[in-house]
Amino acid sequence: MSHRFSRFLALAAACLMLAAAPLAAARAEALETPAREAILIDLSTHTVLFEKNADESMVPSSMTKLMTIYILFEKLAKGGIKMEDMLPVSEKAWRMGGSKMFVKVGERVAVSDLLRGIIVQSGNDACVVVAEGLASTEEAFAAQMTAKGKELGLKGSTFRNASGWPDPDHRMTARDLMVLAEHLIEDFPQYYPLFAETSFKYNNIDQANRDPLLGVVPGADGLKTGHTDEGGYGLVGSAQRDGRRLLLVINGLNSMKERAQESARIMEWGFREFQTYTMAKKGDGLAEAKVWQGEEETVPLTVAADALVTLRRVDRASMVVKVVYDGPVPAPIAAGQQIAALEISAPNMPVISLPLVAARDVERQGVFGRMFGSLRYLLTGEAG
Known part of the structure; x- marks a missing residue:
């Protein structure tokens, strides 16, 4: 009954937030340092x-x-x-x-x-x-x-x-x-x-x-x-x-001079090459998850706190964002319950996974509704 569900986000709000930072013209340089x-x-x-x-x-x-x-x-x-x-x-x-x-x-x-x-x-x-x-x-x-x-x-x-x-x-x-x-x-x-x-x-x-x-x-x-x-x-x-x-x-x-130069250089590199982006704000509706035997067929997903991610500026254009969860999610569902993840991937970085929670409660169906839903799933493969 459970299946792996994922879809790419195409949220206008997210696009606007990401477009606020300028694209770099070239790949960020690799960092090397004489520090041990x-x-x-x-x-x-x-x-x-x-x-x-x-x-x-x-x-x-x-x-x-x-x-x-x-x-x-x-x-x-x-x-x-x-x-x-x-x-x-x-x-x-x-x-x-x-x-x-x-x-x-x-x-x-x-x-x-x-x-x-x-x-x-x-x-x-x-x-x-x-x-x-x-x-x-x-x-x-x-x-x-x-x-x-x-x-x-x-x-x-x-x-x-x-x-x-x-x-x-x-x-x-x-x-x-x-x-x-x-x-x-x-x-x-x-x-x-x-x-x-x-x-x-x-x-x-x-x-x-x-x-x-x-x-x-x-x-x-x-x-x-x-x-x-x-x-x-x-x-x-x-x-x-x-x-x-x-x-x-x-x-x-090796010296006070080298320490001063390297620490300033690396710090400036960090500010120049990386940026922290707001992927979503608390309460933003990001997607919907299918619900199994609930009073509603889907439940809206949001973030419990502002979702931030830091990555190289030049990798922003290649970033892939998707919602992933195992579903349909069985009812009852409580608002704030973590049921999905916002996965963010970009070149040269590990996948970042941010928790997504239910934006509202979804009650479980009554006995007849559950029976009908189970029958529909057997006949059509559609959960509900």
Whole structure:
């Protein structure tokens, strides 16, 4: 009784929405990068635009600090700590090498200053102050970081310290960094603007934000750089334009200059070559599905939320959109029940499947209606 049903959409509304973006004249160029690891995604649709060794275990260097920041943001959001709270500086924190906020042993530092010391100045000393303030020891805090990573879905991350200081067992993947950055942006919009601050002065020492995208790539507003001898030069960066937000993770580059050039180039490539299209808006009638033994012979299909898809601009003309479902669909059917899929395919991309739901209820027929429908199906093959 069930059969596979699909038909091409020829909706005027969809055509109008797709026609709003200009066609490119040629194929988008293939992207290559000297980075050892990289991943670029469009956060509006969670579409991966480019990746290279994104699941390989790597040294995250100071990009580690994003997890330290996440835990501190979470404490702030839940009221476990306040911006004005003061945390003590231990000798261990004061002695930390590498990039520093230049805290002084024995002093107490406001959480608001420590956040900027980590985000803007990449202070290893500030990370130790936070770790010891929240978990007594940095080792205990690192265990919390690893546990939080698992909770957030990081599959290849093990933390041994709060700053990214070299340790053979301190590892992440580019994809994990992307997931972590996504959580920072989406879970804590009230604190995220801190990443866009271009400088911070503490103890009369003014330091600039190391993020090479700020003020260079339009819409850039965070997140964090990193560098160690083993890891090379890396960056987790994000930029937002015209409602689209791209998120880039790149690592294993040879210099600050190469990091700045590659991160800007890849980010601009993502905005230039790809576009996010609205396929349908919530409530739009897209098609009808046949109903088995219902009070109505068909049920209208719609999307439960705006249906968005990100693809290369040059592939838009070759895009194929169709509605697919196993039907006829047996009644009763409830409004909002998922019964079909909107499948979108284009060259050089996997098929995207978006759920379609019933736009209204369809009650089941009475016993005589069902008997008549079954008889009609036996005689004609037509469901109803």
